[in-house]
Amino acid sequence: MNWFRRATLCQAAILAAVLVSVAVALSAAVEAAEVAPAHLQVYVSGHSIAFASVGERRGQPVVAATDPGLAELVALIGGRVQYEPGTRFVVFTRADGTLITLTAGSNALTVDDASTALTLSPFTADGKLYVPLLPVAAALGLYIHAFRGGYAMAPQITGLERYASTRRTIVEVQASAPLSWRSSFAGPPDRRMLTLTFAGFANAVPAGTVGAARKTRIMRAPGSVNQARPGPRQADVEGLEQSGAPGFPMTTLSLRASKGWLTAVHRISCCSLDVVMARSPKDLVIRASAPSPAVVTAVRPATPTPPSAAPGGSALPQAAWPAAGHQSVPTAAPAPEVTDVESPQSENVSPGALPSGEGPSPSPSASPRQTFAKITSVSVASARGVGRIVLSVTGPVSFVWHRLAEPDNRMWIDIYQAELVGPAQDLTLPLPEVRAARISQHELVPDHVVRVAIDPTEPVDFAIGPIQGAPNELGIDVRSSPPPPDAPTSGMGGLVSTVPQTSPPPAVVAPTDPRLIVIDPGHGGNDPGAMNQSAGLVESHLTLSIARRVQALLMRDGWRVTLTRDGDYEVGDPNGDDKQELQARCDVANAAGARLFISIHINASVSSMPDGMTTYYWRPADRAFAQSIQQALVAATGDTDDGVKRDNFYVIHHTVMPAVLVEAGYLSNSHDADLLEQPAFLDRIAQGIARGVNDFTGGPLR
Amino acid sequence: MRIPFTVSANLNGAALANYAVAQLLAGPPLGRDRVVLFPNGTVARVTLKGDTAIVDISGSAARSFQSGAGDEVGMFKSLTFTLTGLPGIHRVQVLVAGQKAAALPGGHFEIDEPLTRDTFAS
Numbered sequence: 001m002n003w004f005r006r007a008t009l010c011q012a013a014i015l016a017a018v019l020v021s022v023a024v025a026l027s028a029a030v031e032a033a034e035v036a037p038a039h040l041q042v043y044v045s046g047h048s049i050a051f052a053s054v055g056e057r058r059g060q061p062v063v064a065a066t067d068p069g070l071a072e073l074v075a076l077i078g079g080r081v082q083y084e085p086g087t088r089f090v091v092f093t094r095a096d097g098t099l100i101t102l103t104a105g106s107n108a109l110t111v112d113d114a115s116t117a118l119t120l121s122p123f124t125a126d127g128k129l130y131v132p133l134l135p136v137a138a139a140l141g142l143y144i145h146a147f148r149g150g151y152a153m154a155p156q157i158t159g160l161e162r163y164a165s166t167r168r169t170i171v172e173v174q175a176s177a178p179l180s181w182r183s184s185f186a187g188p189p190d191r192r193m194l195t196l197t198f199a200g201f202a203n204a205v206p207a208g209t210v211g212a213a214r215k216t217r218i219m220r221a222p223g224s225v226n227q228a229r230p231g232p233r234q235a236d237v238e239g240l241e242q243s244g245a246p247g248f249p250m251t252t253l254s255l256r257a258s259k260g261w262l263t264a265v266h267r268i269s270c271c272s273l274d275v276v277m278a279r280s281p282k283d284l285v286i287r288a289s290a291p292s293p294a295v296v297t298a299v300r301p302a303t304p305t306p307p308s309a310a311p312g313g314s315a316l317p318q319a320a321w322p323a324a325g326h327q328s329v330p331t332a333a334p335a336p337e338v339t340d341v342e343s344p345q346s347e348n349v350s351p352g353a354l355p356s357g358e359g360p361s362p363s364p365s366a367s368p369r370q371t372f373a374k375i376t377s378v379s380v381a382s383a384r385g386v387g388r389i390v391l392s393v394t395g396p397v398s399f400v401w402h403r404l405a406e407p408d409n410r411m412w413i414d415i416y417q418a419e420l421v422g423p424a425q426d427l428t429l430p431l432p433e434v435r436a437a438r439i440s441q442h443e444l445v446p447d448h449v450v451r452v453a454i455d456p457t458e459p460v461d462f463a464i465g466p467i468q469g470a471p472n473e474l475g476i477d478v479r480s481s482p483p484p485p486d487a488p489t490s491g492m493g494g495l496v497s498t499v500p501q502t503s504p505p506p507a508v509v510a511p512t513d514p515r516l517i518v519i520d521p522g523h524g525g526n527d528p529g530a531m532n533q534s535a536g537l538v539e540s541h542l543t544l545s546i547a548r549r550v551q552a553l554l555m556r557d558g559w560r561v562t563l564t565r566d567g568d569y570e571v572g573d574p575n576g577d578d579k580q581e582l583q584a585r586c587d588v589a590n591a592a593g594a595r596l597f598i599s600i601h602i603n604a605s606v607s608s609m610p611d612g613m614t615t616y617y618w619r620p621a622d623r624a625f626a627q628s629i630q631q632a633l634v635a636a637t638g639d640t641d642d643g644v645k646r647d648n649f650y651v652i653h654h655t656v657m658p659a660v661l662v663e664a665g666y667l668s669n670s671h672d673a674d675l676l677e678q679p680a681f682l683d684r685i686a687q688g689i690a691r692g693v694n695d696f697t698g699g700p701l702r
Numbered sequence: 703m704r705i706p707f708t709v710s711a712n713l714n715g716a717a718l719a720n721y722a723v724a725q726l727l728a729g730p731p732l733g734r735d736r737v738v739l740f741p742n743g744t745v746a747r748v749t750l751k752g753d754t755a756i757v758d759i760s761g762s763a764a765r766s767f768q769s770g771a772g773d774e775v776g777m778f779k780s781l782t783f784t785l786t787g788l789p790g791i792h793r794v795q796v797l798v799a800g801q802k803a804a805a806l807p808g809g810h811f812e813i814d815e816p817l818t819r820d821t822f823a824s
Contacts (some may be wrong), residue, residue, distance in 0.1 A: 146777070525810050530768055579804030579814070601810075603770030606739060616771060647775045648821060649810040663771050
């Protein structure tokens with residue numbers, strides 16, 4: 001990971017400077033007290049961090065692993081810190097999934113598998129484990145600016161790569177934290193400049209990376225000849241510059257696009273994006289090679305307008321609707337997830353005039369650590385000529401709505417910092433003018449957005465807002481009457497005062513990779529699991545066969561899928577104990593920030609009588625997930641439905657995302673064993689599980 | 703399904719708990735529905751500490767568990783319901799060959815914390 005090494009080297013220089021200055025000031029007094037109290041101001045992207053127990057040791061700022069300020073700092077860049085008091089390990093997870101580990105008494109700082117040496121090892125004082133602040137911040141990918149009395153830190157643009165073919169240029173930008181950006185156009189029509197501005201991001205990409213001697217990798221565009229070319233001169237990188245104050249740096253990427261060239265910005269993951277520049281709309285599409293992109297916004301050098309500074313709704317593009325079949329061809333518009341609707345046909349992938357746009361930009365106050373309002377129930381009510389969708393929410397939310405003009409008429413409401421409890425749902429509004437409505441978790445990173453999409457056949461009037469006398473409810477009224485001619489096409493609002501609900505929301509961590517599902521093929525290696533000797537069936541072989549089938553199906557649907565094991569081996573240390581093995585499986589999912597976890601098993605009993613399928617869950621919040629899987633599994637296989645059950649199995653307790661354990665049939669039952677011998681039956685089990693995932697989630701986020 | 707059955711014993715305390723568990727491992731003395739979930743050869747020794755029965759499992763069950771989730775839950779549920787049915791016992795801490803364990807070897811059901819009837823409340 002080159003950028004990390006760069007960050008560390010850069011950090012080493014700053015660290016050395018700090019060591020000299022503070023060592024002179026404090027002289028020998030530091031060694032007497034283990035942690036010298038210090039008043040330290042720390043800013044991350046302009047936010048002041050309030051540390052509870054920060055101090056200095058041997059001239060270095062140190063902070064307790066349990067300090068809420070440390071958790072706040074990490075959360076501001078989309079990561080998290082895990083530390084159990086009494087243990088020796090502190091583990092930081094960066095937004096991109098990289099793990100950083102420090103150990104009390106050890107001078108090794110481990111980033112994924114590579115270690116560097118610390119000059120001050122984590123140590124215990126006053127019953128607390130302290131870690132050195134600056135090396136941790138550097139490992140987290142933060143740019144550090146030292147000033148008298150403190151440090152200003154900011155995430156960084158850590159990588160810039162250019163891939164070119166004869167037909168298009170792709171510029172990939174990587175960062176150390178969830179990226180947000182603003183795009184705008186300037187310049188004369190024949191030499192249009194596209195600039196992406198990353199506010200609050202410093203620039204760790206060394207000068208020279210973006211210059212005459214750029215790193216160029218040739219990629220085959222769809223249909224292009226397999227021949228290396230330097231790439232089109234009409235679309236290229238002009239420069240990458242850092243500006244702004246040291247405490248709040250800003251990085252600007254400038255791209256040149258000639259007249260007639262199209263540009264699209266694709267979010268690839270939380271922390272990276274691809275800018276695609278091509279002449280033909282079809283070359284703007286990034287096809288499903290891993291990782292699959294989600295198109296966020298698209299721009300075409302047309303009429304330049306100043307970049308929109310307004311947050312929220314006004315920055316969302318007024319969408320042109322995607323061509324039919326947008327499931328396979330990602331397009332530019334934020335498509336509401338109304339399915340099975342007839343989209344107007346369009347020859348042009350790119351929407352009309354979209355002169356500037358904004359990447360999904362978490363507002364400065366939207367710290368990932370904040371708790372999101374939960375949408376705990378959705379109901380539909382109706383009176384004469386009015387259909388009302390009622391959402392029960394657990395906390396304040398803000399929303400932005402958009403409506404399209406005739407003949408499309410679709411509308412959608414995006415509710416920010418909200419989490420939909422349970423799967424996406426189709427809603428039936430009892431109005432003849434509404435053919436479809438749907439609520440879904442539209443986005444998890446960087447914003448938690450729940451989208452309600454409504455698809456009317458003709459223009460309808462609607463209103464959205466709090467419901468009188470019900471402080472925890474947000475209502476959306478749809479009327480069987482056309483809106484007034486001057487009705488606005490977009491707006492925003494919020495639900496500000498809610499009464500806290502008595503039942504606390506489940507402690508499930510938001511995934512850092514909302515397109516990732518981890519499948520755990522049960523057993524393996526020295527633990528074969530259950531066996532049916534006469535049929536020659538071994539549980540660990542069957543679970544892997546099924547897991548691979550599920551993986552193939554889900555990947556076809558656009559998910560990213562990781563198996564905890566992809567062979568007949570132990571996931572953990574072969575000589576480790578049972579707990580270590582089970583925890584290793586949880587670690588795969590937890591470290592990757594997966595959205596869902598599914599452990600696959602085959603049942604067996606001392607009795608030959610039991611048969612059928614069971615799905616286990618442990619956290620009450622996971623019941624809906626278990627039900628979706630169980631229902632689809634039984635429907636796909638036709639096997640006996642033993643129902644969903646709640647029991648405390650290790651892997652569904654110690655994973656932090658929605659998790660289920662599937663027991664797909666009994667090896668000890670002759671009927672089930674006959675079925676499990678047939679590859680076609682394993683296919684059906686896999687189809688059931690994959691179907692259950694899509695039913696529960698509404699499909700991968702697009 | 704839980705099938706209660708009654709035995710008479712003129713015992714109390716740890717002796718009663720050991721007797722009850724030995725009876726559980728032997729299985730109900732009747733009927734064609736008789737199923738013994740614990741593998742044949744399982745040994746369990748019970749000691750009492752406050753309201754907790756500490757059950758040290760050794761023998762077959764401590765080597766490698768070969769059944770599935772249903773039997774695994776059933777084993778610990780029957781053990782917990784048997785012991786917490788005795789006076790003064792509210793919790794059951796399972797040890798495997800004298801040690802706390804996350805689960806049985808080859809198993810998944812969590813046993814490192816004491817089990818109560820609430821553990822099995824769906």
